[in-house]
Amino acid sequence: MSPSRRRFVQGLAMGGMAASLGLTSRSLWANAEQQQKMPTLRGTDYDLTIGEQVVNFTGTPRIGTTVNGSLPAPILRWKEGDTVTLRVKNNLPESSSIHWHGIILPSSQDGVPNISNGFHGIEPGTTHTYQFKVAQSGTYWYHSHSGFQEQTGLYGPIVIDPMEPEPFTYDRDYVVMLSDWTDEDPTVVYAKLKKLSHYYNFNERTHKDLMKDLKEKGLARTWSERKMWMQMRMSQRDLADVTGYTYTYLMNGQTPADGWTGLFRKGEKVRLRFINGSAMSFFDVRIPGLKMTVVAADGQYVQPVSVDEFRIGVAETYDVIVEPDDGAYTIFAQSIDRSGYARGTLTPDAGMQAAVPPMDPVPNLTHTDMGMDMSAMGHNMHGMGGMDMKGMDHSKMAMGGMDMKGMDHSRMAMGGMDMKGMDHSKMAMGGMDMKGMDHSMMAMSGMDMKGMDHGPHPMGGKSTPVHPSDFSSGKVVHAPTEYGPQVDMRAAAPRYRLDDPGVGLRNNGRRVLTYADLRNLHGTNDPREPDREIQLHLTGNMERYMWSVNGVKFNDAEPLRWKMGERLRITFVNDTMMNHPMHLHGMWSDLETGDNDFIPRKHTVIVQPGSRISYRVTVDAEGGWAYHCHLLYHMLGMFREVQVS
Amino acid sequence: MRKINMMILALSMSGSALAGGMNDDPFLFMLKMDKFELRDADEGTALAWDAQAWAGRDLNKLWLKSEGEKLSGEGTEEGNLEVLYSRAIAPFWDLQGGWRHDFRPTPDRDWLAFGVKGLAPYLFEVDATAYVGESGRMAAALSVEYEYMFTQKLILSPELEMNLYSKDDEEVGVGTGVSDLALGLRLRYEIVREFAPYIGVNWWNKFGRTADYAEAAGGETSDVEFVAGFRLWF
Numbered sequence: 001m002s003p004s005r006r007r008f009v010q011g012l013a014m015g016g017m018a019a020s021l022g023l024t025s026r027s028l029w030a031n032a033e034q035q036q037k038m039p040t041l042r043g044t045d046y047d048l049t050i051g052e053q054v055v056n057f058t059g060t061p062r063i064g065t066t067v068n069g070s071l072p073a074p075i076l077r078w079k080e081g082d083t084v085t086l087r088v089k090n091n092l093p094e095s096s097s098i099h100w101h102g103i104i105l106p107s108s109q110d111g112v113p114n115i116s117n118g119f120h121g122i123e124p125g126t127t128h129t130y131q132f133k134v135a136q137s138g139t140y141w142y143h144s145h146s147g148f149q150e151q152t153g154l155y156g157p158i159v160i161d162p163m164e165p166e167p168f169t170y171d172r173d174y175v176v177m178l179s180d181w182t183d184e185d186p187t188v189v190y191a192k193l194k195k196l197s198h199y200y201n202f203n204e205r206t207h208k209d210l211m212k213d214l215k216e217k218g219l220a221r222t223w224s225e226r227k228m229w230m231q232m233r234m235s236q237r238d239l240a241d242v243t244g245y246t247y248t249y250l251m252n253g254q255t256p257a258d259g260w261t262g263l264f265r266k267g268e269k270v271r272l273r274f275i276n277g278s279a280m281s282f283f284d285v286r287i288p289g290l291k292m293t294v295v296a297a298d299g300q301y302v303q304p305v306s307v308d309e310f311r312i313g314v315a316e317t318y319d320v321i322v323e324p325d326d327g328a329y330t331i332f333a334q335s336i337d338r339s340g341y342a343r344g345t346l347t348p349d350a351g352m353q354a355a356v357p358p359m360d361p362v363p364n365l366t367h368t369d370m371g372m373d374m375s376a377m378g379h380n381m382h383g384m385g386g387m388d389m390k391g392m393d394h395s396k397m398a399m400g401g402m403d404m405k406g407m408d409h410s411r412m413a414m415g416g417m418d419m420k421g422m423d424h425s426k427m428a429m430g431g432m433d434m435k436g437m438d439h440s441m442m443a444m445s446g447m448d449m450k451g452m453d454h455g456p457h458p459m460g461g462k463s464t465p466v467h468p469s470d471f472s473s474g475k476v477v478h479a480p481t482e483y484g485p486q487v488d489m490r491a492a493a494p495r496y497r498l499d500d501p502g503v504g505l506r507n508n509g510r511r512v513l514t515y516a517d518l519r520n521l522h523g524t525n526d527p528r529e530p531d532r533e534i535q536l537h538l539t540g541n542m543e544r545y546m547w548s549v550n551g552v553k554f555n556d557a558e559p560l561r562w563k564m565g566e567r568l569r570i571t572f573v574n575d576t577m578m579n580h581p582m583h584l585h586g587m588w589s590d591l592e593t594g595d596n597d598f599i600p601r602k603h604t605v606i607v608q609p610g611s612r613i614s615y616r617v618t619v620d621a622e623g624g625w626a627y628h629c630h631l632l633y634h635m636l637g638m639f640r641e642v643q644v645s
Numbered sequence: 646m647r648k649i650n651m652m653i654l655a656l657s658m659s660g661s662a663l664a665g666g667m668n669d670d671p672f673l674f675m676l677k678m679d680k681f682e683l684r685d686a687d688e689g690t691a692l693a694w695d696a697q698a699w700a701g702r703d704l705n706k707l708w709l710k711s712e713g714e715k716l717s718g719e720g721t722e723e724g725n726l727e728v729l730y731s732r733a734i735a736p737f738w739d740l741q742g743g744w745r746h747d748f749r750p751t752p753d754r755d756w757l758a759f760g761v762k763g764l765a766p767y768l769f770e771v772d773a774t775a776y777v778g779e780s781g782r783m784a785a786a787l788s789v790e791y792e793y794m795f796t797q798k799l800i801l802s803p804e805l806e807m808n809l810y811s812k813d814d815e816e817v818g819v820g821t822g823v824s825d826l827a828l829g830l831r832l833r834y835e836i837v838r839e840f841a842p843y844i845g846v847n848w849w850n851k852f853g854r855t856a857d858y859a860e861a862a863g864g865e866t867s868d869v870e871f872v873a874g875f876r877l878w879f
Contacts, residue, residue, distance in 0.1 A: 187671075190671070192838075194673055195878075205794075206795060206796050206797065207795045207796070208796075230768055231766040232766075233737055233766060233768055484736075485704060485735055485736055486703075541736055543764065546703050553669055636669030637669035637670075
């Protein structure tokens with residue numbers, strides 16, 4: 001279907017479940033919760049039925065996967081401290097499952113077939129009973145962990161009310177669940193990606209961009225900027241595998257044409273619980289005209305931070321509080337590749353809407369996103385006189401002259417700062433001011449930079465003088481399994497980029513949330529230092545559409561074996577050009593932001609392209625756990641089983 | 646076809662003991678008609694094709710390739726079929742080996758084939774194969790293609806194709822050295838990814854002995870042809 005056709009059908013304003021409430025705005029007031037279009041179920045006992053149903057998001061009727069006839073699945077509203085019992089009946093013709101995402105529970109209740117202890121999926125026609133004590137509060141979600149059922153609709157919100165009073169107040173509480181719908185069969189989507197990995201990408205750079213670049217930058221600079229991408233056979237527009245070409249982006253199950261509506265009265269504080277329940281889509285969320293105060297991330301309270309915009313990776317959740325004035329506001333969630341958006345309206349009057357802003361321009365990936373930005377050195381070498389490399393302008397670096405094979409980092413672990421392998425004679429760094437740099441770089445050969453990483457970093461200004469790189473040994477090692485047809489890129493200089501909002505959000509004039517902003521409200525839960533560190537590389541071949549961890553896909557991988565009671569540091573190195581939301585089941589990921597005293601806890605952590613990031617895990621849950629990238633079509637290969645004993 | 650595809654997919658994805666029954670590397674099938682075109686040759690209108698099919702998984706595939714040309718009203722002038730096993734050896738490269746059968750011109754010729762196919766730096770699609778035939782004949786074929794995007798759907802694709810032979814083979818009209826070279830330029834419009842009509846121009850030239858043989862047979866040794874056709878895959 002062509003994009004124009006899609007826009008046309010969206011214009012038809014088709015309702016998701018065709019479940020028009022038929023209520024006047026008056027009666028809507030009486031039952032604002034119903035506005036979610038997802039029923040809310042409460043209490044401790046639940047009967048959930050997984051089934052198939054005709055849905056119509058685009059003008060073409062399709063079969064969706066529903067829970068109790070709802071897509072998205074109903075909102076489950078639990079209470080912290082309760083024991084919940086959920087009887088899940090599977091009416092599908094195939095095996096199914098429900099995984100309670102972000103919920104800390106025994107392995108046997110986690111709902112991942114053949115990994116969770118004793119659980120092998122819910123066979124057709126049977127009922128499986130989950131039962132566990134709810135040990136936390138906040139915003140979470142649930143979804144199928146079988147086949148591609150999550151893509152066809154099996155996902156829903158979980159809201160857990162806390163036992164203790166909340167550290168903030170609000171008058172109204174809405175779930176805002178973002179997701180992506182395709183009329184195509186997900187197995188066909190996957191097959192298409194395998195046959196032509198850029199099948200859905202209609203945002204490539206074309207003749208027009210080239211002419212513009214030539215005019216603005218001249219031939220030499222245009223060539224030098226593009227040369228490396230062409231040599232590496234990669235696209236600067238490889239932002240999303242599956243796009244608005246086939247996706248209709250949904251907000252609470254509503255298409256952009258319909259738009260979800262949340263009502264408020266003037267002066268009210270509104271809590272919005274954003275959940276990204278997509279199969280494949282990252283969203284950049286903002287509400288033009290409103291500041292959002294982020295109060296929780298992945299269900300856990302954080303110190304309030306006021307932002308204009310945030311990026312929400314697949315499976316993440318953010319709770320924000322807004323204080324709208326007397327008017328309508330558009331909740332605008334554009335996909336990371338700007339191929340479409342989900343939309344809703346906050347309004348005091350159901351008949352009132354606000355303007356929908358235009359999408360931002362399609363961004364280009366940069367050398368930073370390839371882990372090629374050597375200004376990382378500036379950071380790690382803070383305090384080494386005359387070594388500030390931040391000023392190095394990579395746009396002026398003619399990387400073309402550089403032998404990329406030589407940069408193959410088995411020889412040149414830039415992360416570890418062993419610069420010996422870097423052949424400067426081959427680097428045509430035309431236009432770059434080499435004066436300050438040349439010297440310091442010479443001095444670096446042979447120097448063990450690892451030792452330096454650990455040295456004191458007088459950074460001044462911050463109360464906790466720590467840089468994230470202090471946490472890790474600093475050495476990036478690409479395993480031998482990363483070399484082969486299954487891996488087409490290895491990041492040369494993967495940086496900690498906690499304060500980088502990411503491609504498309506840099507310097508956009510808005511205050512954008514970054515991981516560096518996240519500070520646990522109550523202080524670090526487990527202040528222990530890690531006992532050991534595990535480095536996991538996120539790898540893939542984007543051309544062949546193969547995904548793996550350390551170059552080894554799930555089928556061929558041994559489980560990770562962790563010891564009960566140990567404290568781990570996981571360091572992720574992203575050797576691809578895509579963002580990967582990494583999700584660890586059963587245990588918290590204590591994200592190392594640089595502030596040891598207020599480490600935020602997450603269940604899903606975005607690892608930016610060409611970057612590294614680390615978190616601590618207290619291994620306190622026995623049994624089998626899934627550990628994977630939450631992009632559905634990456635997950636099949638980019639997956640590990642964790643066995644805790 | 647879609648149904649068959651789905652069945653293959655369903656088969657390859659079922660029965661897995663993996664988490665959620667997922668298999669990251671399903672058995673897939675692809676048919677690709679790279680070229681299917683009419684050429685206004687000096688000798689009349691010709692129909693030319695270049696088609697490939699593969700079945701397999703990420704790293705191992707079985708390929709069928711066929712290309713040829715047929716003048717209208719006459720039989721097939723040139724045509725071959727290759728059956729190749731391909732194995733990925735590098736991120737962007739597959740090694741291919743197998744058998745090529747030239748069923749036109751007659752007499753038939755059979756070759757053992759060994760080559761590489763992949764994406765070279767600067768995004769050139771390369772297919773280079775060496776052949777060993779009967780009585781010690783050797784041959785090589787090279788094709789290089791590039792895609793220049795005018796828009797997301799309007800794509801200009803220059804292409805070079807050439808053949809080399811180690812020995813004269815008068816019966817089929819090829820001589821030692823570079824026998825022929827073709828430069829093509831095709832502008833296609835992808836109505837959908839899978840279907841793109843195109844127009845273009847194709848210049849070819851025969852060299853050396855090959856040209857002599859062609860002349861002796863009363864044929865052309867060089868031509869500029871306008872072409873129109875479509876590209877199709879599923």
